[in-house]
Amino acid sequence: MSSTPDNFEPRIVAFLCNWCSYTGADLAGISRMNYPANVRAIRLMCSGSVKPFFIMSALHKGADGVLIGGCHIGDCHYQTGNHLTKKRIPITRELLGALGIDPRRVRLEWISAAEGQEFAEVIHEFVKELKALGPNPLAGGDHAH
Numbered sequence: 001m002s003s004t005p006d007n008f009e010p011r012i013v014a015f016l017c018n019w020c021s022y023t024g025a026d027l028a029g030i031s032r033m034n035y036p037a038n039v040r041a042i043r044l045m046c047s048g049s050v051k052p053f054f055i056m057s058a059l060h061k062g063a064d065g066v067l068i069g070g071c072h073i074g075d076c077h078y079q080t081g082n083h084l085t086k087k088r089i090p091i092t093r094e095l096l097g098a099l100g101i102d103p104r105r106v107r108l109e110w111i112s113a114a115e116g117q118e119f120a121e122v123i124h125e126f127v128k129e130l131k132a133l134g135p136n137p138l139a140g141g142d143h144a145h
């Protein structure tokens with residue numbers, strides 16, 4: 001594998017459900033729990049609306065990692081939206097693996113509106129993992145430093 005520059009800062013696209021994770025992320029920001037700034041949050045009404053295509057597209061556009069954040073099972077505002085997410089994400093990861101993209105670049109987490117601290121921790125962990133993985137090969141060397 002190619003070596004990773006020390007100053008590599010992974011870019012993360014986070015698809016966050018409006019009702020839980022987005023509020024959790026907001027809380028993490030509001031209460032100044034520090035989480036790395038290299039996260040681009042995209043708010044959706046439910047994690048169930050995150051189509052595999054959205055994930056592929058984010059990676060294709062150069063994201064080093066994609067986080068999908070939804071309500072805990074049983075808490076989805078649309079009842080079973082996150083059940084769909086739970087099924088869909090592993091399939092998407094498998095597909096990515098088959099395409100030669102490390103499935104660890106896609107992460108699914110259940111984060112409630114009150115879990116700002118958890119959100120910050122997830123991001124920290126994810127950044128660490130992505131740093132170890134190095135830049136997304138699909139980014140085509142487009143990483144600005």
Ligand code: FES
Nearest residue numbers: 017046071076077
């Ligand atoms: S409303 Fe949050 S996962 Fe469905």
